Amino acid sequence: MSDVLLEVSELTMRFGGLLAVDQVAFQVKRDEVFAIIGPNGAGKTTVFNCVGGFYKPSSGNIMMDGRPISGLPSHKVAQQGLVRTFQNVRLFKNLTVLENLLVAQHTRIQTGLLPGLLKLPSYRKSEDDALQRAGEWLDFMGIREYANREAGNLAYGHQRRLEIARCMITKPRLLMLDEPAAGLNPQEKRELQQLIDQLRREFDVAVLLIEHDMSLVMGVSDRIMVMENGRPITTGLPAEVRVDPRVIKAYLGEE
Numbered sequence: 001m002s003d004v005l006l007e008v009s010e011l012t013m014r015f016g017g018l019l020a021v022d023q024v025a026f027q028v029k030r031d032e033v034f035a036i037i038g039p040n041g042a043g044k045t046t047v048f049n050c051v052g053g054f055y056k057p058s059s060g061n062i063m064m065d066g067r068p069i070s071g072l073p074s075h076k077v078a079q080q081g082l083v084r085t086f087q088n089v090r091l092f093k094n095l096t097v098l099e100n101l102l103v104a105q106h107t108r109i110q111t112g113l114l115p116g117l118l119k120l121p122s123y124r125k126s127e128d129d130a131l132q133r134a135g136e137w138l139d140f141m142g143i144r145e146y147a148n149r150e151a152g153n154l155a156y157g158h159q160r161r162l163e164i165a166r167c168m169i170t171k172p173r174l175l176m177l178d179e180p181a182a183g184l185n186p187q188e189k190r191e192l193q194q195l196i197d198q199l200r201r202e203f204d205v206a207v208l209l210i211e212h213d214m215s216l217v218m219g220v221s222d223r224i225m226v227m228e229n230g231r232p233i234t235t236g237l238p239a240e241v242r243v244d245p246r247v248i249k250a251y252l253g254e255e
C-alpha cells in the first residue's frame with residue numbers, strides 16, 4: 001500500500017480570464033497533517049474547492065488512494081473518505097446538536113427504504129448504532145451537555161467542534177479544515193491544536209489544512225505548502241518554511 005493518500009497533479013483552475021490555480025501539485029500522506037498557506041488571493045480556497053468536489057477543475061488530476069476523483073461532485077468525493085469543514089461554520093442551525101450528528105450518518109446507514117418504513121430490527125439496530133456513535137462524539141468533543149440545544153445557539157467554538165465531529169462521524173480518511181482557527185480565542189486555538197493532534201493519532205485520519213494562524217500551522221503541521229499567485233512557491237517542514245526568504249517575501253512584499 002502506497003503511503004500517499006491524496007495526490008494532486010497539474011491542477012489548474014481558471015475563472016474567465018483569471019488563472020486562480022496554476023499547475024499545482026502536492027501529495028498528502030496517510031496520517032499526515034499537510035497545510036496550505038499563502039497571502040490572500042493565493043488560490044488556497046480554490047485548491048480546496050477543487051479537491052473537495054465543489055469546483056470542477058479546468059485541468060489536472062486528483063487521486064484519492066489511487067482513484068481519480070477530479071470533477072466528481074462533493075457527495076461522491078465524501079464517499080471516497082474525504083470530507084471538509086467551511087471557513088464560516090456550516091451546520092443545520094435549526095436542528096439540535098445531536099440531530100446534526102445523526103443526519104451526518106445518513107449516507108452511511110444502508111438498510112434501505114422498506115426496513116425503515118416497517119421499522120424492521122435491522123433498521124432499529126442501525127439507528128441505535130448511529131445514536132451511540134453520536135454520543136461518543138459528543139463526549140469526545142466535550143459538548144454532550146448541549147446535545148439537545150439548537151446548533152445555531154452554541155458558542156462559536158463549540159459550533160466548530162460540532163462541525164468537525166460531523167465530519168469525523170463519517171469515518172473519513174482525509175479531513176479538510178478550511179481556516180478552523182478563524183473566530184476562535186487563544187484558549188480555543190490551543191484546544192484546536194490538541195484536537196487535530198488527537199484526531200490524527202487516534203483515528204488514522206490525514207488532515208489537509210488551510211489556515212492563516214501561523215502559530216497553529218507551525219504547531220500542528222508535518223509539512224506546509226506555500227502558495228502565491230496561484231502557484232506553490234515551496235513545500236517543506238515548518239522549520240524550513242518559516243525561514244524561507246521566498247515565503248517571507250510573499251507575506252511581507254517587496255521592501
Ligand SMILES: Nc1ncnc2c1ncn2[C@@H]1O[C@H](COP(=O)(O)OP(=O)(O)OP(=O)(O)O)[C@@H](O)[C@H]1O
Pocket residue numbers: 015018020038039040041042043044045046047
Ligand atoms: N468563484 C470565483 N469566481 C471568480 N474568481 C474567483 C472565484 N473564487 C476565487 N476567485 C479568485 O481566485 C483567486 C484565488 O482566490 P482564493 O479564494 O482561492 O484565494 P485564497 O488563497 O483562498 O485567499 P484567502 O486567504 O483570502 O481566502 C482570487 O483572485 C479570487 O478573487
